[in-house]
Every structure is written in structure tokens, then in C-alpha cells.
Amino acid sequence: MEEVSNGIKILKVLKQIRDIMKQNMKYQFNKIDITGPQGMLMSMLAHHGKMKISDLSENLGLSNSTVSGIIDRLERQGLVERIRSIEDRRVVYVSVTSEFKKNAKEQLNEIEKKFEDMMNKATPEELNTIFEGLNTLKEVMDRNK
Template sequence: MEEISKGIRIIKILKKVMGTIKQSMRHECHGMQLTGPQGMLIGILSHNKEKMKVSDLSENLGLSNSTVSGIIDRLEKQGLVERTRSKDDRRVVYVSVTDEVRKKHKQHFNEIEKRFEDIMSKGTPEEIDKILEGLYTLEKVIDRQRK
């Protein structure tokens, strides 16, 4: 019974943390006229500074390939991202932000990063290390469950 209670507490904490992150993202993305997932996708692409495979974007966002493809479809129609097929394997599709987006939205993404840095600056170096250690441990436990 105690283990279930701990699991539920972990879920509640993660839900609260993700809610805070989503709220911050929603605020910044609204200014760019993007949904949260669209903003996150563009943020990942902009931060990466190179084209990425749809499957890698899906993994980074924690969304299915089909969901990410739908997001990309809408962003492509708006002229915000571009798709290119691999010359070696036509099944592989790469996505990148347009140069205009890279310039135009850089300030917004810098603001998002600054907000998270401000939040994390409230913690001591020891607390930040504990958070990272705990999250890495959680990731390992979840990966074990998947296998």
C-alpha cells in the first residue's frame, strides 16, 4: 500500500510541475500565435539548430509520430517549418524551422528559457543536483518498465 501511495505522490508532483511548465509555455506561445505543442516543437528545432527527423522530434516531445506529423502539417502550412526527405532513405523525413522563424521567434524562446532559469535559480546547487538525480532515476525505472 505504501508503494502505491508513493507512486501517486510522484504523479501528483509531476502533474503540478508540468502544469507550471505548460502555463508558462502557453503564455509565451500565445504571443507567437502558436499552440503549446507547436511552440515546443519550434523551440526544439530552433534550439537544435539543425534539421531533425520526425521520429526524434516525437521522442523529444513524448508524442506519437502521427501526432507530431499533424503538428508539422499545420506549421508547414503557416510557412514556419520545412520538410525535406533524406537522399539516402526516402522514408526518412527531416524537419527544420525556416530562417524567418529562427530570427522572429528567437526572442520568445530566449524568454521561455530565462523563465525556467529564474525558477531553477531559486534552488541551491545541491537541490538542483538532487532534482536531476531523482529525474534520471525515474527515467531509468520507467525505461525498465518499457522493456
């Protein structure tokens, strides 16, 4: 039987982690009728206030067109709104609506608390190992860009 390469082992673990997080988020976000990516975007807006689409894209690690599509769907649901800059009409900001603030902010806080609770079960040493490992992986990958 062939030995599995280190790269494949790392990818498998990352996929398992992503699947666990995705499943947790899916369950929580379904409660407020949004998808995981929509929830991540909403959470970012809830914390940072209005943001440009390009900034959202960068922070979420998604293309501008993908983020724009997510915003389109959220806008149809009445959860976000696009706001043109007064200084430069080419700049478009996105912010959560007052409707969202009334109804869903509590749900997003619950989702974030659940993830925080999960991380709080780790010892300081485990958290340090996780941060070091993830930062090392990022450094290795950055060298190969």
C-alpha cells in the same frame, strides 16, 4: 479516511509540475501564436537544425503521427518546412523557415531564458536533489517496463 498510495502521491506532484510548466509555456507561446507542444518542437529545431520526424518524436516523447500533425499546423503557419533527403527520398527532414528565424527565434530564447532563470533560483544542493530524484524515478519506472 484512506491513506493515499505513494504512486498516487508521485503522480499528483508530477501533474502539478506539468501544469505549472504548461501554464508558463502557454503564456509565453501565446505571444507568438503557437501551442506548448508546437513551441517545444520549434525550440528543438531552432537548437538542432533540421531533424527527421522520427528523431523529433523520440526527443519529444510523442508518436510520429502526433508530431506529423504538429508539423502540418506549423507548416501552414509558415514556421517549418519539410525537406526530402537527396540521398533517400523516403527520409523527410523538418527545419524552421527563414520567416521563423526572423520573427520568433528571439521569443523562444526568451521562453528558454525564463525557465533557466527559474532553475537558477535553486541552490546547487536543490538542483542535485531534483536530478537525483528524477533519475531515481526514471530508474524505478524503467525496471517496470
